[in-house]
Amino acid sequence: MSAPQINIKRLNSQDAGFKETLLSSLSLPMGDDEAIDLAVARILAQVQSQGDEALVALTKQFDRLDVANVSDLVLTRAELEQAYLDLSPEQKNALDIAAVRVRAYHEVQKVEAGCHSWEYVEADGTRLGQKVTALDRVGIYVPGGKAAYPSSVLMNAIPAKVAGVKEVIMVVPTPDGARNPLVLAAAWLAGVDQVFTIGGAQAVGALAYGTNTVPSVDKIVGPGNAYVAAAKRKVFGTVGIDMIAGPSEILILCDGTTNPDWIAMDLFSQAEHDELAQSILLCPDAQFIERVQESINRLLPEMPRKKVIETSLTNRALLIQVQDMSEACEIANAIAAEHLEICTLEPRKWAEQIRHAGAIFMGNYTSESLGDYCAGPNHVLPTARTARFSSPLGVYDFIKRSSMIEVSEAGAQTLGAVASTLAHGEGLQAHARAAEMRLKK
Amino acid sequence: MSAPQINIKRLNSQDAGFKETLLSSLSLPMGDDEAIDLAVARILAQVQSQGDEALVALTKQFDRLDVANVSDLVLTRAELEQAYLDLSPEQKNALDIAAVRVRAYHEVQKVEAGCHSWEYVEADGTRLGQKVTALDRVGIYVPGGKAAYPSSVLMNAIPAKVAGVKEVIMVVPTPDGARNPLVLAAAWLAGVDQVFTIGGAQAVGALAYGTNTVPSVDKIVGPGNAYVAAAKRKVFGTVGIDMIAGPSEILILCDGTTNPDWIAMDLFSQAEHDELAQSILLCPDAQFIERVQESINRLLPEMPRKKVIETSLTNRALLIQVQDMSEACEIANAIAAEHLEICTLEPRKWAEQIRHAGAIFMGNYTSESLGDYCAGPNHVLPTARTARFSSPLGVYDFIKRSSMIEVSEAGAQTLGAVASTLAHGEGLQAHARAAEMRLKK
Numbered sequence: 030m031s032a033p034q035i036n037i038k039r040l041n042s043q044d045a046g047f048k049e050t051l052l053s054s055l056s057l058p059m060g061d062d063e064a065i066d067l068a069v070a071r072i073l074a075q076v077q078s079q080g081d082e083a084l085v086a087l088t089k090q091f092d093r094l095d096v097a098n099v100s101d102l103v104l105t106r107a108e109l110e111q112a113y114l115d116l117s118p119e120q121k122n123a124l125d126i127a128a129v130r131v132r133a134y135h136e137v138q139k140v141e142a143g144c145h146s147w148e149y150v151e152a153d154g155t156r157l158g159q160k161v162t163a164l165d166r167v168g169i170y171v172p173g174g175k176a177a178y179p180s181s182v183l184m185n186a187i188p189a190k191v192a193g194v195k196e197v198i199m200v201v202p203t204p205d206g207a208r209n210p211l212v213l214a215a216a217w218l219a220g221v222d223q224v225f226t227i228g229g230a231q232a233v234g235a236l237a238y239g240t241n242t243v244p245s246v247d248k249i250v251g252p253g254n255a256y257v258a259a260a261k262r263k264v265f266g267t268v269g270i271d272m273i274a275g276p277s278e279i280l281i282l283c284d285g286t287t288n289p290d291w292i293a294m295d296l297f298s299q300a301e302h303d304e305l306a307q308s309i310l311l312c313p314d315a316q317f318i319e320r321v322q323e324s325i326n327r328l329l330p331e332m333p334r335k336k337v338i339e340t341s342l343t344n345r346a347l348l349i350q351v352q353d354m355s356e357a358c359e360i361a362n363a364i365a366a367e368h369l370e371i372c373t374l375e376p377r378k379w380a381e382q383i384r385h386a387g388a389i390f391m392g393n394y395t396s397e398s399l400g401d402y403c404a405g406p407n408h409v410l411p412t413a414r415t416a417r418f419s420s421p422l423g424v425y426d427f428i429k430r431s432s433m434i435e436v437s438e439a440g441a442q443t444l445g446a447v448a449s450t451l452a453h454g455e456g457l458q459a460h461a462r463a464a465e466m467r468l469k470k
Numbered sequence: 471m472s473a474p475q476i477n478i479k480r481l482n483s484q485d486a487g488f489k490e491t492l493l494s495s496l497s498l499p500m501g502d503d504e505a506i507d508l509a510v511a512r513i514l515a516q517v518q519s520q521g522d523e524a525l526v527a528l529t530k531q532f533d534r535l536d537v538a539n540v541s542d543l544v545l546t547r548a549e550l551e552q553a554y555l556d557l558s559p560e561q562k563n564a565l566d567i568a569a570v571r572v573r574a575y576h577e578v579q580k581v582e583a584g585c586h587s588w589e590y591v592e593a594d595g596t597r598l599g600q601k602v603t604a605l606d607r608v609g610i611y612v613p614g615g616k617a618a619y620p621s622s623v624l625m626n627a628i629p630a631k632v633a634g635v636k637e638v639i640m641v642v643p644t645p646d647g648a649r650n651p652l653v654l655a656a657a658w659l660a661g662v663d664q665v666f667t668i669g670g671a672q673a674v675g676a677l678a679y680g681t682n683t684v685p686s687v688d689k690i691v692g693p694g695n696a697y698v699a700a701a702k703r704k705v706f707g708t709v710g711i712d713m714i715a716g717p718s719e720i721l722i723l724c725d726g727t728t729n730p731d732w733i734a735m736d737l738f739s740q741a742e743h744d745e746l747a748q749s750i751l752l753c754p755d756a757q758f759i760e761r762v763q764e765s766i767n768r769l770l771p772e773m774p775r776k777k778v779i780e781t782s783l784t785n786r787a788l789l790i791q792v793q794d795m796s797e798a799c800e801i802a803n804a805i806a807a808e809h810l811e812i813c814t815l816e817p818r819k820w821a822e823q824i825r826h827a828g829a830i831f832m833g834n835y836t837s838e839s840l841g842d843y844c845a846g847p848n849h850v851l852p853t854a855r856t857a858r859f860s861s862p863l864g865v866y867d868f869i870k871r872s873s874m875i876e877v878s879e880a881g882a883q884t885l886g887a888v889a890s891t892l893a894h895g896e897g898l899q900a901h902a903r904a905a906e907m908r909l910k911k
Contacts, residue, residue, distance in 0.1 A: 072689065092844050119891055122888075122890045122891075127892060132737075137598075138600065141586075141599075142584040142588075143582060144585040145619050147582035149578055152790035159583065159847075159862075164859055179895065179896065194828070211895050211896075247859045266856065269858075294770070297904070298903075299683065299900070302898075333899045334900065376620070377876070379771065383601075383872070384606070384640055387873070388872060388875060389872050389875065390875050390876075391874070391876040392876050392877070393595075394878065394908050395876055396877050396904040396905055396907075396908055398889050398898075398901035398902070398905045399877055399882065399885045399889050400875050401889070401901060402596065403885050404877060406874075406875055411870075417603055417710075418688045419710060421871060421872075421873050423600075425584075429859055431824070431827045431828065431829060431830050431861075433832070433842070434818065434831050434832065434836050434847055435818070435831075435833050435836055436845060438835050441835035441837075442638055442834075446564075447563075447843065450560055451565070451844065452842075454561060454564075454652050455619050456619065456774075456775075457742055458775060459735060459742040459775060460739045462739075462773075463735040463739045463837040464837055464839045466732050466837075
């Protein structure tokens with residue numbers, strides 16, 4: 030009995046118009062968000078004007094939770110700890126190891142990625158530098174329901190805590206009162222300070238503006254549905270936000286020396302996220318691409334999420350034959366994928382040619398799923414080609430810098446003359462006078 | 471003849487409702503931007519669909535420049551150099567010194583603020599780290615007309631070049647063909663690679679989408695009017711953007727030991743930017759506040775921009791009497807000002823208590839205007855209390871990071887078991903299988 034053929038789009042880098050076809054295959058039609066924007070604007074206004082009262086009403090409306098006060102929507106640290114203690118030994122152990130490894134990686138990142146204050150002194154005594162401070166209070170949005178990921182709790186909360194954020198406030202909807210014990214356990218393990226069982230645009234509004242019960246935060250991070258994303262865009266400026274994530278993507282560069290079943294499963298592991306996720310293979314070996322297609326056909330029927338995988342692969346996946354690995358790297362830079370696997374001999378050689386990718390997984394043993402859960406690096410990564418200009422979530426997203434300037438009396442003489450000339454050139458005479466007043470007569 | 475009394479709002483931290491009054495004095499009513507948003511959406515759509523042709527038409531419409539091709543809107547490097555060579559020796563010297571100092575500061579920042587790749591190796595051979603890459607191509611928006619600031623060209627272009635950005639593309643409108651020689655000279659000095667004399671939302675669209683003549687960039691930085699700001703918000707996601715700046719602000723903490731004329735002029739130098747700029751003084755000494763008011767009354771009539779200054783001070787300035795310097799620091803943290811001057815004995819002692827500010831100017835000789843032009847640190851700073859979560863423009867804004875993960879065969883055994891458990895817990899079986907396939911039987 031032959032396995033059903035899954036129809037995946039094939040491209041060859043030598044095809045006429047290849048570059049255009051590729052780029053148009055990457056982009057998604059923009060949804061018409063006007064209705065969502067309007068609904069979100071109303072919810073935010075309601076939360077801003079009515080505070081706790083609005084949270085109770087909206088949580089009853091959207092999550093079917095009928096409570097008298099927002100205080101009934103608070104989870105205590107004791108409840109989080111109990112969720113952790115109730116896990117199976119295997120789950121507890123896995124979550125422990127993941128948390129330890131994510132923390133260790135971000136501790137190194139804090140040092141290496143320059144999250145420290147610095148200063149230097151010039152010959153005339155003028156001192157210049159920057160002071161680094163952690164954010165005071167951060168909010169983490171955690172989706173409830175079907176996409177409730179404990180790993181995301183670790184990935185968002187741990188870098189904040191490593192950065193030195195004093196208060197991490199988590200919001201997570203619990204529709205019909207259904208709580209996810211793994212999510213609560215992860216919150217306990219990551220050191221989340223307070224949890225509210227609220228969600229949607231109303232939770233984003235509560236974190237941005239504050240209510241009597243929910244404290245206002247300085248930045249909101251974490252994934253959510255279209256309403257949550259629209260709300261985050263809307264409150265940006267009042268608070269900081271992380272990126273607005275698009276559907277997940279994997280790009281695999283393979284020279285044909287990998288077990289094709291591994292490649293097929295790595296493509297699946299992206300496709301199973303949702304129907305809009307995108308899985309792409311670049312390979313110079315036509316026969317190997319054929320073998321991957323066979324693996325896909327054979328393995329797909331076994332997968333519990335086969336429907337989602339099949340839709341995603343049929344609509345969005347690409348199997349692309351390239352001339353050689355150098356060309357594969359060039360194409361990878363144009364794609365700027367969220368996840369890039371380099372499944373080749375000498376993967377580091379090719380990694381050197383990569384300029385744009387959220388995370389680079391090198392070698393056949395580095396399946397993307399290891400990075401998703403427990404390798405240590407963050408799994409919150411730039412999607413939709415934004416790796417051209419943005420970075421994985423990190424400790425650096427939970428600190429900010431203040432420039433430090435202390436000009437000596439001698440420094441004010443030389444700098445004052447320069448500032449005066451330039452300020453007059455810009456027609457800003459008070460700027461000039463402020464500098465001139467510090468000059469000795 | 472007594473000088474006219476400028477009416478500036480006085481507060482005392484002991485007033486009932488002080489905190490609320492202060493916070494409401496900081497915020498500006500949100501403008502109704504619907505008309506601007508709609509106009510900008512149309513312009514962006516026109517540029518995206520018609521490219522160069524749209525740029526020619528819109529530049530004719532808005533800047534009254536009638537050219538046949540976009541190539542007539544290109545300034546050559548030779549023209550930039552000529553603008554520099556034509557400056558007076560004094561201006562040339564001032565611009566040279568400013569450029570050298572801004573470059574020197576950002577060179578140190580590149581090292582200290584962690585703009586380098588790093589990696590560590592675990593006991594089982596697994597390697598984890600991050601790769602730092604400069605952005606490929608950056609666009610700088612420079613306003614034309616009344617707010618054309620050569621210093622802004624230096625502050626935006628130099629950090630990009632220090633970061634290693636290969637191509638810096640500048641756009642600057644030249645209404646009626648009027649070019650600002652200082653702006654062009656600054657572009658030459660900062661190493662800008664290409665200049666187009668286009669502006670407004672159409673310039674932002676050209677940089678974001680690219681046309682036949684204007685190359686698409688990865689990030690757009692630089693200040694602009696409401697149309698430019700709206701266009702930047704709109705193209706965010708397609709390209710990166712810097713922050714959307716609000717009106718400029720200065721907060722001065724003074725213990726009463728400074729020449730009150732200096733304080734008055736520093737308040738002016740913010741107020742002269744525009745009517746919405748905000749200048750605030752915090753001081754524990756009521757008599758000194760009185761002396762500053764006298765200096766303001768006496769000095770204002772001399773200022774060429776006295777009308778702007780008077781409107782700004784009358785509508786938005788605050789003179790606040792505090793209990794002591796510790797309380798001043800607390801209030802400063804609540805305000806989170808763009809520019810914070812600490813004009814006191816022992817300014818560093820108070821700076822230690824400051825958590826939120828864009829730039830901190832310490833000591834009586836450090837007028838904010840020195841920082842605006844030539845001290846070295848960037849003058850693009852977070853406004854409107856966003857210093858709670860964001861930073862001065864810096865080298866770090868022109869690089870991005872890719873996580874690097876290379877799991878050894880041994881590492882895949884321990885991590886694979888953990889990932890498998892967690893993936894099953896999240897109902898993502900393909901993730902689990904991808905990890906399990908790498909386990910030795």
